[in-house]
């Protein structure tokens with residue numbers, strides 16, 4: 001039995017072919033509703049053959065789905081219902097109306113709400129087989145920017161915002177750490193140490209407090225590096241850093257000044273206190289490793305305006321310690 005074509009009405013049959021074509025084209029281009037034609041390839045197997053562009057879908061977006069199976073072009077939560085309705089339309093050979101109303105996560109991980117009504121019309125060939133389905137959808141509530149969120153969705157969104165915020169805070173903390181610390185030893189890097197040291201010096205000047213600066217250098221470090229390799233050299237640097245950090249007070253500032261040189265800034269500490277710490281440091285290191293240190297100690301003097309004044313004096317004393325045989329501490333009288 002020849003089936004009735006649902007796209008043919010009495011009015012249309014009175015129009016000539018050209019007018020029909022013009023009518024279809026105008027509808028396809030200017031109608032604000034979504035229109036699509038799906039090819040029926042077998043039971044449950046539908047391929048999008050054509051789709052119009054509307055104010056909400058660009059031609060690039062519509063072109064991207066043409067030739068794709070329904071499962072490839074629709075969000076998974078909506079797909080099951082749509083496939084069932086397409087199948088129903090093919091089986092019955094009659095128009096089918098259905099409604100989609102739900103939320104789904106888009107490719108950017110953003111919740112979208114969809115509420116649309118669709119009319120499906122079967123298109124048959126001369127043998128009466130449904131070869132295509134024509135669909136027209138009306139969006140009842142679909143906005144990328146504004147939609148009422150159900151409490152469940154709000155909760156999920158809040159959870160995601162909290163998760164992202166926590167990730168950002170962690171990433172920021174990591175960045176701040178990397179910007180202020182030496183990657184190898186975990187002590188402050190030179191730039192940050194200088195910044196903190198200038199603050200300490202200003203405080204010491206303002207309140208007339210003692211302040212000492214220790215500069216230390218590993219003895220014959222180049223020989224160790226050359227003989228045993230850079231990885232062993234790196235471990236030696238870490239070992240010295242660990243020993244310093246375990247020996248100093250919490251308010252002391254420790255940083256890697258460069259190569260195998262470290263600085264320790266000791267607020268509210270006199271030269272004798274600094275010497276005590278330097279001795280302890282040297283002793284601990286000789287007990288736990290084969291490394292020895294040469295140390296120069298400078299204490300704040302009247303006229304010291306910037307930290308480099310102290311660094312210069314500690315550096316000169318460190319050089320003196322090297323010249324005097326290494327593994328020793330030099331401190332200005």
Ligand SMILES: Nc1nc2c(ncn2[C@@H]2O[C@H](COP(=O)(O)OP(=O)(O)OP(=O)(O)O)[C@@H](O)[C@H]2O)c(=O)[nH]1
Pocket residue numbers: 184217218219220221222223225229230231232233234237258259260322326
């Ligand atoms: N493994 C390692 N070596 C480094 C690093 N930075 C600098 N160095 C090496 O540290 C060595 C510095 O040696 P110096 O302090 O100049 O000389 P030294 O052998 O310690 O001699 P003295 O200080 O006079 O006792 C050089 O061989 C540098 O290549 C680093 O991050 N890792």
